[in-house]
Amino acid sequence: MATAQSRLERRETEALLEERSGLEKHCCHCGSTAVRRWGKTRTQLQRWRCSDCGKTFSSATGTLVERVHRRDGMAAVAKDMMARQPQPCRALAAALGVDKMTVWRWRTRLLAALGDVGQSGLKGIVEADETYFRESRKGSREWVRHQRAPSRHPKPPRLRWRDYDRQGIPLPRGLSRWQIPVLVTRDRGGATAANRLRSTRLREIAQSLTPRLARDAMLCTDAAGVYRTYANRTGRAIEQVNTSLNQRVRANGVYHIQNVNAFHARFKEFMQPFRGPATKYLDGYVAWMLMRDANAQSSDGANPIFVRAL
Structure with missing residues (x-):
């Protein structure tokens, strides 16, 4: 029964690949339309051959499912x-x-395949706030190399997170270079964008916000001074709520950052089972969360991640 189900899923996958590709109309190597059928691949996809460049290809060539x-x-x-x-x-x-x-x-x-997930042109009232993830070197062999050859491999800049508990060493308090910021922007229509920041300085904030916001969009943030400075320098309207003084909403509930904070909560809950993936993969997890959030209410049967891979 499992074999029959696997075969059915394989046929459905190959059918989707053929349907989405459209590569039979032109050569994916040189762009020529002088192509003809050239047998089948090992997975029974139609193979094509270009009469101009002589190369063969299939609907999987040039996609992330190639090979x-x-x-x-x-x-x-x-x-x-x-x-x-x-x-x-x-x-x-x-x-x-x-x-x-x-x-x-x-x-x-x-x-x-999710590298460019996220929406631009956010309009109306756009909430912006950053959340932080603990820096992780999961899978790194830096401590092993240092213990084996201290003269060749310098001591890593911090202990492994588990060693803080085992050795009774206090964890670094507050924000530090071991806290990786992720800036999330979301308008009241639900359009969302997010990306990892190298720091929370003005230059990084500006490079992240400017391409995303519509010209007439109004920023709504917390009381961080970097957002006020950005708004003043770009001539953009801004409203701020001082969460440190327990101010959650202003102007009868018009100005707040509760939508973006709710996204932060869902993001943290989504990341918890992974137990701190390596920071070098954090961009991928941010895009993954954006894709899940954007398609949470979608009724389309096609899987949006696999479709992008094609």
Whole structure:
């Protein structure tokens, strides 16, 4: 029964690939329209050959599923990424009958397809606020290399997070370079954008906000001075609420940042089962969360992550 289900999913995946590609009309190498059928691939996709450049291709050529033999498994990973609670790599690998590292590679490849997720042209009242994630070097071998060869590998700049508890060392308090900021902007229509910042200085804030906001958009932020400075220098209207004084809303509930803070809460809840993924993958997780949030109420049967991978 499992084999029949796997075959059905594979046929559905290949059909979606052929439907979405449209590569039979031109060569993906040189752009020529002088193409003809040239047999089948090992996964039974139609292969094409260009009469001008002599190269062959299929509907998978040039996509993120190129050279992936278990495309049905990759589609299952994409489906799991949009589930209410995504499974850990080990559990999903056991269900698919593959190695856990295979699932991890598929997931990272799908995350690469989400690099430009997020909306621009936010209009009306646009809430902006940053949230922070603890810096993580999960998978790094820096401490192992240092212990094996201290003369060749310098001591890492901080202890592993678990060592703070084990050795009874106080954790760094407040905001520091070990807290990675993620700026989230969201208008009242639900359009959202987010990205990781290198710092919360004016230059970084300006580079993140300016491409996203419509010309007549009004900013609504907390009382951080960097947003006021940005608004003054760009001539943009801004309203601020002082959350440190327990001020949540102003002007009879018109001005607040509760929508963006609610997104922060959903984001933190989504990240919790992953137990602090490595910071180098944080951009991918931000895009993943944006895709999940944008399609939370979608009734379209096509998986938006797998479609982008094609």
